[in-house]
Amino acid sequence: MTDESSPARNARDRWEADRTTFQRVYDVLAGTTEPTTAQQFADRASCSENGARQALEQLVEMGIATQSGERPVRYRRNQSYFRWKRVETLAREHDPTDLRERLDDLLETDRAFQDAYGVPAPDAVVVTDESVDDHDAIHDRWDDLTEWRTVRRDLTLVQRALQRAESFGDDRVQV
Numbered sequence: 001m002t003d004e005s006s007p008a009r010n011a012r013d014r015w016e017a018d019r020t021t022f023q024r025v026y027d028v029l030a031g032t033t034e035p036t037t038a039q040q041f042a043d044r045a046s047c048s049e050n051g052a053r054q055a056l057e058q059l060v061e062m063g064i065a066t067q068s069g070e071r072p073v074r075y076r077r078n079q080s081y082f083r084w085k086r087v088e089t090l091a092r093e094h095d096p097t098d099l100r101e102r103l104d105d106l107l108e109t110d111r112a113f114q115d116a117y118g119v120p121a122p123d124a125v126v127v128t129d130e131s132v133d134d135h136d137a138i139h140d141r142w143d144d145l146t147e148w149r150t151v152r153r154d155l156t157l158v159q160r161a162l163q164r165a166e167s168f169g170d171d172r173v174q175v
């Protein structure tokens with residue numbers, strides 16, 4: 001049971017009051033990874049199903065969301081759009097020198113993981129085997145693999161952002 005005066009309730013009330021239906025549906029979409037119905041979006045965005053559907057159809061038109069199925073139609077975020085948006089943000093907010101330094105750090109971390117596990121990629125690591133009986137060691141290995149996958153994802157994003165930032169030249173928008 002939620003206290004009506006709780007900070008979470010107040011934050012949700014402010015979110016509902018300060019954001020349009022379209023903005024709330026976008027916010028929900030940004031956190032959605034599984035195909036979701038318009039009714040589920042409506043419940044999460046505190047709006048009508050029709051309002052959610054209209055916003056979702058606009059988001060599909062804009063390439064921000066994708067839809068699948070027929071009855072009911074399900075919507076999910078377009079991962080390509082969100083990756084592109086992240087690259088553009090990085091390129092706009094950081095100069096090429098900073099991005100090169102970040103790229104070097106990521107490459108160094110990637111090499112350290114390759115050396116530590118003796119394999120070229122995180123998916124080549126055997127997570128559990130007879131030589132690892134310690135639960136904590138297995139947990140640490142999972143943590144390492146999660147971090148390594150994140151490093152690999154960030155490598156791609158930073159490389160693209162660096163290329164984009166270098167293409168801006170003197171036209172860069174300073175923020």
